[in-house]
Amino acid sequence: MKILEANAGALTNFEVLDFLRAKGASKDPTRVIAKVEQSEYKVYDYLVDTGASDQTRESINEFLTCIKRHDLAKAEVLNILNTRPASEVEIFPIIESCEGRFPDEEVTEIVELVTKTLPPPPDMKQEEITKSDEETATLKNEKEEISEDPMDTK
Structure with a gap:
């Protein structure tokens, strides 16, 4: 080299x-x-x-190609690559004036792009991802059940 x-x-x-x-x-x-x-x-x-x-040149190149349509500074892209944020909350400290620059949908899009193109961090095993997804679905179902009819006394 x-x-x-x-x-x-x-x-x-x-x-x-x-x-x-x-x-x-x-x-x-x-x-x-x-x-x-x-x-x-x-x-x-x-x-x-x-x-x-766990990253590869191919995954990084795919990420860089897809992230171009978002107006991010080089330093912001570098920090996203290095930290691999998995939620919107983790994006806000990385992107300067994130609330003013991007609508919520675009922030969600960036997070989805990260999770789609870059491999998960080594400390987040597949079982943990699945468990987290199941817990989120359970909480969502419970919330929907509660909000359906609060006066229902089955």
Whole structure:
């Protein structure tokens, strides 16, 4: 890997992790084989436990292609890629003046785009996603039952 232009822009966590892997970083317990500095191993150890470890160039490229129609700054797109927000609440701190710039439907669209194109974070296993979906459906059903007829005394 060769640096073509210094300070050309910010890197995603995936790109940093990919660079460290290319340099030889791994979960090797001895860590004496690769030419990786101790500080780089600390970065590697952190990034391998984040969503960056499951991302691929294809998923990132698909996300970048789809996100272009939303008027987001490069830094906002980078933060979305690195943090992978799974709800509207997590988007608001990332996007500057989010309420004023985007209607609620567009914010929901961005979150759906993130969950559709980027893999889930490693700490959110499929069972947890399914369980969360089931709990949401149960709460929604209970709310609908309560709001149907509050005076009904079955």
